[in-house]
Amino acid sequence: AQKVTQAQTEISVVEKEDVTLDCVYETRDTTYYLFWYKQPPSGELVFLIRRNSFDEQNEISGRYSWNFQKSTSSFNFTITASQVVDSAVYFCALSEAWYGGATNKLIFGTGTLLAVQP
């Protein structure tokens, strides 16, 4: 069975601090996709990144970076020099491979509430 664990329920940091959000996943599939979504106070879900299981390269996008390690089944998300606008709930999610016959289900973790204080 697939499962995503975000052990950090809430994190509070002061602006300009770096913060890492942890994500650990479980799957028996050899091919799968991992995602991060941001949910700001307005409530919509904002797509941040998708990573497939064959690509373990770390990715950086501005102040955001992601560390994917298959050996530890982790896909952690780091925000460098956090800003108040980063305050949101962040969700990690897992989907099985998108080949014919797959159910395409997207399984979410319980989310981490990040509060960035000015």
Added chain:
Amino acid sequence: NAGVTQTPKFQVLKTGQSMTLQCAQDMNHEYMSWYRQDPGMGLRLIHYSVGAGITDQGEVPNGYNVSRSTTEDFPLRLLSAAPSQTSVYFCASRETGMSYGYTFGSGTRLTVV
């Protein structure tokens, strides 16, 4: 180019009432799904569909019905609303293929009193 449209955005129901949450997408996506979001629980999959005429249960299907008569629409029905169904509901769709992500609607906030 509306993406995924959910209606209504807000709804208050009395216990026992029925209603349908609407979800429509204009991207010709084959895969559609419904999630509910509750505090501390993340988003949990209710039902999903891999194409017109095909639906299946997710993690928390009890109390909800779905049908998929067209590619565009995937309504979620509450036959007899209960306070435990108070939640925020999200609809999502995805095109079949290796390179596409999921598109989410803006959500429906449902309160059952």
